[in-house]
Amino acid sequence: MNLRQSLKPGAIGGIVVVYLSAIGMVERFQDRNVITGLVGLGVVLMLTTYAITAYTTARKSDQPLWTGASVGFFAGLLVALVTLGFEGLINAGLDVRGMFVSITPGLLETLEFGLDPAVGALVMVLAATIIGAAAGALPTLSDDLRSAIVYAVTSTLLMSLGEPILRVTLGNLNLPTAWLYELGGLTIPGLILILVVAFGARWWWMSGAEARRESKAHMPEGTRRTWSRTSLFLAIMGLAALPWIVGPFVSDVLGTVGLYVLLGLGLNIVVGYAGLLDLGYVAFFAVGAYAAAIFTSPASFLVTEEGQTFAEAGFTNLWIALPFVVIIAVIIGAAIGAPVLRLRGDYLAIVTLGFGEIIRTLVLSDWLAPYLGGAQGLTRVPAAPPELFDLRNPQHIYYVILIFGLVAAYISYRLVDSRIGRAWAAMREDEDVAEAMGISVVRYKLLAFAMGAGVGSLGGVFFAAKIGSIFPNSFGLQVSINVLAVIILGGIGSIPGVIVGAAALVGLPELLREFGEFRLLIYGAILIAIMIFRPEGLLPNKRRQRELHEGDGPAPLDQTEEAPA
């Protein structure tokens, strides 16, 4: 039998669940209903782990159903035993929480499904076995059926997690929501409806897939271009209509996502196109925000000849300040870049990180506090005159960010195949060869750095305008890491990737408050997982994908299955 083969994956699944419990994720997520009265997100997280380990093991086995079930069994058994163990320790009067702050009574209750410990342990093993068997059964099904099931389950989960947006949106459209959502989760009728609809839709779609692919392949070039133009146009129209559909709260989140798209596009030029890993990108974001604040805030040190601040002299127009801010950022970018761009890739990354931290420390210091506000930050950044756009209104600033984002996306798009873009690509692939071909490496690197700085500062300006006051704590290393994670998840060098990355990494956590404290944990895990399993990201840039898989031939699939030493 293959019981011994499933011992290791089972143990891995169990350890992952224990880990997720011990860092508090299960309990925190459990606060959120997925299906109200039935399942919380914590339990879903747990069961998903079982399902994934069971599925990946079963897929390679010749008895998938049994393998899946036994993987689930071992995983569940491990978790149940650990739960009982902790229960015992606590009953013995040990102060477990003194060390592991997340092992709370609430967590144990979740892990025991609110039952008596022994019964709860049985239920855990049973649930894990059933889920494992179900996941193990998936590979035996036909492709269409499997796809339809996976699709139905994922859409249910997404619909449930999307509750904050969807409920508000439906409410704005004056549609009833009570039948679908209750206390943050789906209702049972809603659940059934979504399952059925998603399953049916996917089934129908899969059955017609062949014919559609055929007709697409025979579509004349002109028609295809019209199609893609039309869909782009529709997408932009959809984006434009969005804030009025979703209402102010979600618009605010969209604005933040847009800000990260902007930052991502900027960093994408540096990291994606020129291949320079910049870990201090937040520096330009900070420069943009602070420069905007210094130009326009009445609290600024910058005074005119009559001793008034610019704001008192009537200069509160962010739009006039904007080009100056960008020019300043570009100059600073070039000045920081010039001395360090000769460095090798990994050194460059650390140096830029150093610059980012230097700028943050300087901003925080008492020394520059008279100019930059120190820890108190700079407040009262005026929103530009609200004739056209009221920047404090989330629905308005969304448009501003959208417009600049589209412009940045268009420029990035046009850059790729331009002379500059090709020089960057050559440089990225082999610096020495590029140099030998007459490309001035330092100059093109500097150009990328300066452009990235300019776009990043734009992000900073809108950030300052949106929030109205800026504090040094908003400009820590985390921002650089967030932006990096955004472009890496989406796909380095890919413009659609930036948008998807920002939506997933910035939008989701904003909506799911439960994610809050685990945000950087998840970002870290994503950086590791993407680099190991799919370095080209979710929506890869074709050329970049080729570069990353250069020379590893058909190997990558096998590499992950390296036998333990």
Place this chain on the structure above:
Amino acid sequence: MADTAPTTQSSRRLRFERIPMRRIILIVLSISIIYGVVAGSTATLRAGVFTAEDWQSLFINGLARGSVYALIAIGYTLVYGILFMINFAHGEVFMAGVYTAYFVAVAFAGNGFLNSNPLLAIAILLLVSMTVSVFIAVVLERLAYRPLRGAPRLVPLITAIGASFFLQYTFRGLYGANVRAYPNIEILDGKWTVFGIQMLKTQGIVIVAAVVLWILLYLFVARTKTGRSMRAVGEDREIASLMGINVDRTIVATFAIGGALAGAAGILYVFLFNQVIFTMGFLPGIKAFTAAVLGGIGSITGAALGGLLLGILEAVGPNLFLTGAEIPSPNQLQPVIAFGVLVLVLIFLPGGFVGASEEKRA
């Protein structure tokens, strides 16, 4: 765009390009830094804010914290010497050990063991801290770095950054987000006077312990079989494996040794600074990396010297360079000194001062 430009314009462009912007910026940068350091120092010394004793204690302080940096730096340098990757998560390896040992220390303080039997207690703390750090370092290598051997250079670096945040927030989830104060160990209170120089007992112990550990490590790398295989794998991985060296095991050993030293450094660190929190690994990590680069990455001696030098610069620097320039609260700017040193070393002396000649070979 400029390809079709008329000749006069293109020759003007050429002339403009011939101005070596980079070199000019570098020269201006170095002159202004030298000027700032000299002017600031003379002003401070002339103002006489600090007495000779103050300088002595700052120097000892720098030496002590530099010893901690040196021990952490060895982890960076060993890994870089063998895999050519910056193990960005090494600071978290350091944090993990000492943060876990904190709970043991609290338990010992609770039952009085910590002060009734301090040497044994400290030994156990060291052991716990080192074990946890070794465990984390080895798991990190196995799960995050091993699948990426041979990937382009930036890939493992990005992974390491991800691992750094992953570990930080894992320990935040496990142990909570608060700053925790290490319990006091009575025999470490008080001062010693060595050759007429006063120092805190903790500082003395830290310096001595770091020197002892460094010597042990040096002997290990120079004399033992594992040490020889480490050097061989760093030289040429393929040939080493042809010579019958188990490359995987050697790399694991490298991570384990780096982890052990980081774990020990953690305990020494709390002797000096007394606090633990989940983010505590970041700054010492970056500073230790700076130290490794300063000394010449890949060189163990370089890591030690770089650590000490950076520690002294950091302790003495702000007061010496900045007080005279009438900059308020100069010690706030300590990180600027550390990062500034990092940037300057990488720009002007990327091989570090020990390994300057070796850089070309690597």
